[in-house]
Amino acid sequence: MNIKDIEAVIAVVDNGSITRAAKKLFVTQPSLSQCIQRVETELNATLFIRTKNGIELTSAGKAFIEYAERICKECRDLENTLVDISEMRAGHLSVGIPTLLNGYLLPEGYMYFRKHYPHVKVDLCEDDSSNLELMLCRGKIDLAIMSMPIDPSLISVPMISCEMLLCAPDWFHPGDSLLDPKTHILDIRKLNGQPFIIPQSSQKLHMLTDKILKKAGISVQNVLTTRSSKGAMLYSAFGLGFTLQPMMSVLFHQSILKGHGQLFRIPPELNERWTVVMARSRNGYFSEAARCFIRSMQEFYSGIPPLEPGKMPVQKNS
Secondary structure, three states, rough: OOHHHHHHHHHHHHHHHHEEEEHHHOOOHHHHHHHHHHHHHOOOOOEEEEEOOEEEHHHHHHHHHHHHHHHHEEEEEEEEHHHHHOOOOOOEEEEEEEEEOOOOOHHHHHHHHHOOOOEEEEEEOOOOOHHHHHHHHHHOEEEEEOOOOOOOOEEEEEEEEEEEEEOOOOOOOOOOEEEOOOOOOOOHOOOOOOOOEEOOOOOHHHHHHHHHHHHHHOEEEEEEEEEEEEHHHHHHHOOEEEEEHHHHHHHHHHHOOOOOEEEEEOOOOOOEEEEEEEEOOOOOOOOOHHHHHHHHHHHHHHHOOOHHHOOOOOOOOO
């Protein structure tokens, strides 16, 4: 049994079936089944019970996975330690990120890192924030990029922090009582009962939206719930209602609005900050590759200019 065999067993557990694990590992199902049988024969133990819904771990299988994950983590830490000793001529890094963030936020920053460290291989793992936190604690990934708040037991460093903006449809025409023409700040306390596109309740963005609306003391019509910031902005731009989105999301998605919609700042005392961090476990080896990745992300994203009031398409129809 070698490290590849151990990783194969872990892949079966993570994917819930041999078929899905084989696709993930880019191997055939028969070859993966043979690998599992070989490991079970060598250990003289049954690791899985095959069911119609996939696989279930036996008691021996649960014990095996506990040690197997520890072994894989130690092997990765050893690899990174040796790379550090050889002055970063190569490296391997596993980074977790929610799918929605990876869809727009990371690609340019990743290419910036790759330009400076072309010999460091980065494996991206897309999953929900709650699962990424568990993966960090179990040593399955080295870093995770997530929005706050996160598990306080993890170590985190800031990557991006920005204010929330109000996206409004074209039909909205704020009067002088709502909008300060000098600061482009809109008093959202006057939007009671208006239609809003709201993030799903499981999202951290939903938490920020809820806090802002509670501070404003207003109740709104939830006309649509969506996980997608891009989708929420498009629905708003084409007339469905209002939505609160991070300034960074607006920066990345503004071009797709095709001249539709409006953007407004909201009063600072009512606003919340959307903060994205890079998190790691307190117990894992902090490799030089991970340090370089964090520095690269901070360098790249600190250079992105914020939206300035004069550049925001406020009241474009007036």
